[in-house]
Every structure is written in structure tokens, then in C-alpha cells.
Amino acid sequence: EADIYQTPRYLVIGTGKKITLECSQTMGHDKMYWYQQDPGMELHLIHYSYGVNSTEKGDLSSESTVSRIRTEHFPLTLESARPSHTSQYLCASIRNTEAFFGQGTRLTVV
Amino acid sequence: RKEVEQDPGPFNVPEGATVAFNCTYSNSASQSFFWYRQDCRKEPKLLMSVYSSGNEDGRFTAQLNRASQYISLLIRDSKLSDSATYLCVVNFRNNAGNMLTFGGGTRLMVKP
Numbered sequence: 001e002a003d004i005y006q007t008p009r010y011l012v013i014g015t016g017k018k019i020t021l022e023c024s025q026t027m028g029h030d031k032m033y034w035y036q037q038d039p040g041m042e043l044h045l046i047h048y049s050y051g052v053n054s055t056e057k058g059d060l061s062s063e064s065t066v067s068r069i070r071t072e073h074f075p076l077t078l079e080s081a082r083p084s085h086t087s088q089y090l091c092a093s094i095r096n097t098e099a100f101f102g103q104g105t106r107l108t109v110v
Numbered sequence: 111r112k113e114v115e116q117d118p119g120p121f122n123v124p125e126g127a128t129v130a131f132n133c134t135y136s137n138s139a140s141q142s143f144f145w146y147r148q149d150c151r152k153e154p155k156l157l158m159s160v161y162s163s164g165n166e167d168g169r170f171t172a173q174l175n176r177a178s179q180y181i182s183l184l185i186r187d188s189k190l191s192d193s194a195t196y197l198c199v200v201n202f203r204n205n206a207g208n209m210l211t212f213g214g215g216t217r218l219m220v221k222p
Contacts, residue, residue, distance in 0.1 A: 054206075
């Protein structure tokens, strides 16, 4: 069983609020990804990291930011949430070429 | 053009049927290939790797055609529990290391 955790699992928040979605893994993996996925739709890569102090933007333009100060921790922050940010956010940790996903955070912005 | 393309489906099949999905990829430098399974409202999980010689795992067979740049997944004797979205994943190496690219997924619905 993969040791990658996302919190919170569900979040309902008002427009304009700042939020941070947490992702932690205890496997010591250097590579971590954030994906955004709407129900029944494909995964969109929004951020990735190859290790500490490494962060890159993904294929989908996103108003979020990420940081990687520690290997095990890869938080994603929205400075000002909007209804268009309503989606599921999935974090993944990579060992060689295998991706281990967290259970996701379902975000609703009202 | 997307780097990894799949027919989104849905593929509606009766129990016991054989069903096949294809996936095409555009980067000829891609090195390794995988199928992931994603159940409704769950996270994706690795189903199987795809080897050049083809590989089988129970009712599931995966094949790779490098010349035509596609991979396939065959499911025999479909079960209701096979209903899910199947994601094709391609890996290539760049200067920073391995980079995984996910296809959009093919949805399978197995009916009684």
C-alpha cells in the first residue's frame, strides 16, 4: 500500500479565500506531481517537482502555486479561490516509472 | 495533438465479452508504457506494465507496437468489477529524468 496522504479529503470554501491542499509521502520519492481532474474527465498536470527546491508548471495553466521545501511534503496553494477552481486535486509520488496517487482532495468553491 | 490519445468510450459490453482498447502516443522517444485503472471517484492505480514482447496477467493482455506507436489492452471474460476507466501512460526521459504522461482514459462499463 502506498504511503501518500492528502488532506483535506473534502473542502467547501468561499470565494476569495486562501487555501492550501496538503500532500505528504513517506516513501522518500524525489518526483511528485499535482493533477486536476473534473468528474469523468481526464487528468491535467498542473505542477511537478523533481526534488527539494524544484518546482515546475505543468501542461494546464493554473492559478495555484506549489513549494517543495522537504522531500516528503508538496503543498499546493490557491491565493484566492474562485468557483472555477472547483475540482478534484490529485497528488502523486513517483518511484522510477510508477505513480502512486493520494486519495485526492475534492474542492468546492462557493 | 495530444501526446497520448485514447478513445474516451464508453465501451458498453456484456459480462463474459472480450474487449480491447488502443492508445497512441506521439513521442517516439518514449521508453516505457503502462495501463492504470481508475474507479469512479477514486485515484488511479497501476494495472500493468506493457513490455515490448507483450505480457499477460490473468484475463488482461497488454501489447506494444513501437513502429506504429500504439499500445493495447485486451480484457477477456469481462466481469462487472472490470467497470472502470483505463488510463494509458507513457514514460520518456528528459534532462531532469523520467516524465509520465497520462492519456485521457477509456471508460468501460460491463453490464449483466
